[in-house]
Amino acid sequence: MLPYDASLWCTDCPADEDRTQYFRGGSMALHLAHRMEKVKASAIREILKLTQEPDIISFAGGLPAVETFPAEDLVEVSTRVLKEHGEQALQYSPTEGYPPLRRLISERMNRRLGTTVSPEDVLVTSGSQQGLDLSAKVLIDPGDIILCESPTYLGAIGAFKAYEPRFVEVETDDNGMVPSDLENKLSTLENIRFIYVIPDFQNPSGRTWSLERRQAVMELVRRFEIPIIEDCPYSEVRFEGRHLPPLKSMEGSEWVIYLGTFSKVFCPGMRMAWLAASQPVLGKIILTKQGADLHTQTLGQMQLADYLEHFDLDANIERTIQLYRRRRDVMLEKMEEFFPSSVSWTHPEGGMFLWVSLPEGLDAYEILDECLKEKVAFVPGAPFFPNGGHENTLRMNYSASDSEKIAVGVERMAGVIRRAIENLDSGGERAAS
């Protein structure tokens, strides 16, 4: 292999010496990998630090409600697993996952989602974040193209960036990715390696793809023979309307890398998720997982399998749905009551987020600065667009705040937005006069 020479294939990055960072003390230099130019601290993580003061009403995070976590049940589960299978639960285990859990996951998918996935198609991952990372690690070389929704999930952008892709946003409306634009891009761009989508209650937009869009996109997937990552963290948390089939259940499912997780329906702190895919890509992802962390926690996998066998996860999901639906309803009602008419927002049928578009000319970062003074927080929308822009958008989370806080927080936000619009209008008048 020839020595690495950044100048041969990358023109928009600083020269090598700029990738040299300094140890504390400042006298010693450390050379970092080229990819670290792309891996930056998430703007949202910085905002979330500001919002952790207890008196802040935060619509910024993406946390499930702690009321939905089965802590009591897990005492029983933990005790049983450790007493009956302690040696196995604390030992190394296969990279692919604990076999009974792989079986339970495939059965559950097939029963609830209409898929035809076998236990051998399932890899247990340490959160869906790991599924995103490993998929890109297997499929992406520097400069390759990922097609994604516009906006798309920030955590996926963060995972993918370590492999130095180019992101191309496909036009997206209230019904999902627009097939004509997707077809245009698949026809004209080279080195597209996969499409990344969140069809149900998308993070950040709260939008859900229509059945027709799912079918049209899968028609293109089959025609262009292109892998598609279907990220479904919220699919089971539907408040109303009928469940729509995942891409993984449709013709061409061998092209779909399905990411499912227990984080939003069980608890996120156990980092239990899965990836369902066909060979050969699944085999390659398993190999990269072996190098990345050997296997997902054995104890946690056995606890989850025991929970699925002894408790009713579906009933827990139903309780979660009731809770989040009430919170969404309060947020929508109060937005309707207090937000100015020039502001628009989505009406999610499930999940944890909704998406707000302010009048053009407003900057959500400036609005956030003012809102933080009034002890209410949200996340600006711009970081969800990998290629920038859309400074007038923002994301609001309703799963992690109770109804009273939602009502107060929305009213405070409305006041800040109203004043900003007034300033914008009077500024506009001054400019015109």
Added chain:
Amino acid sequence: MLPYDASLWCTDCPADEDRTQYFRGGSMALHLAHRMEKVKASAIREILKLTQEPDIISFAGGLPAVETFPAEDLVEVSTRVLKEHGEQALQYSPTEGYPPLRRLISERMNRRLGTTVSPEDVLVTSGSQQGLDLSAKVLIDPGDIILCESPTYLGAIGAFKAYEPRFVEVETDDNGMVPSDLENKLSTLENIRFIYVIPDFQNPSGRTWSLERRQAVMELVRRFEIPIIEDCPYSEVRFEGRHLPPLKSMEGSEWVIYLGTFSKVFCPGMRMAWLAASQPVLGKIILTKQGADLHTQTLGQMQLADYLEHFDLDANIERTIQLYRRRRDVMLEKMEEFFPSSVSWTHPEGGMFLWVSLPEGLDAYEILDECLKEKVAFVPGAPFFPNGGHENTLRMNYSASDSEKIAVGVERMAGVIRRAIENLDSGGERAAS
């Protein structure tokens, strides 16, 4: 960024079409990332599958003894954590790690190892395997050089390969890496990004670096200002002799990325490990962990912290030492008794492995084939040399088998080796005649 063109920087890889793999059915092609040329199934994993039949005596794996796992104590720990802190234990948590655990780890390191690490220098990882992966992700571009011992840990080779480095083996003897050869390589090779070492009871060789070698290598680390990854999974499992200071406790410690783990002294199935490093490299590693899996399991971190506060880990380590020392003693005694005099092996002062050198001309893979027929297994040494060779070496594990099995297994191995040497000698005589 320009389109990726493998031909610009890599001459020893197949052309692009050879990296195209086929979905089941065979009609659909999938393009894989260039790195997947390097990421192969571990030869050892395949051997381990053969050795899982219950009647096989296996010295092949690297499993801690299940007798040392604190399953009973963990019932109490789990119940307390879930009852008292259930909501927190099941929620998302910071990428850096659970703050009390970071503090407990830094205090323990400083008390037992003579380091001066602060809680902010510690990142909790999902096993040390993740520490290996993230370190290479931050530091390695394709074609960069990693200096390592000869032989070195197979799992590290596997993690690093995904980032397409060149491995350069530094001469290694019974006292550790040879400083004159290390100096020669640091002086003459370009694009060396880090040195990777396992100074205590190395996997696979069982060797321990002398104090003088530690000092000499750290002198070179300071002079050449080169990061060094010090991987210490076994350091606390010392049977005899005095504890030697880790590189992380010596002058120049800011260049040391220290990997510690609870896998060998607590249990591996919980995947609890840590990485201690200075800024800026630690900050970059934390950022890449955020993209890779958000954070290590919250529940497991809180269970471990609770265990460290309520139970005596050092006493558990002492029991582990007693057990492994007995097993090592039996293995060494029986090798002395049964192995032919032309075979040599190491005498580890701790850890889980010893290393055998057969007469030149013997192939450990062929010996393994014969041994499997007699229901005893080990791992050939060749895969532990990133650049190949050394087919006459092999690794034996003594932690996972009881004394009776060790005695029987060693005697069976000795018989196979003796016959192979006889065949070699008679073959040599035939060739000479």
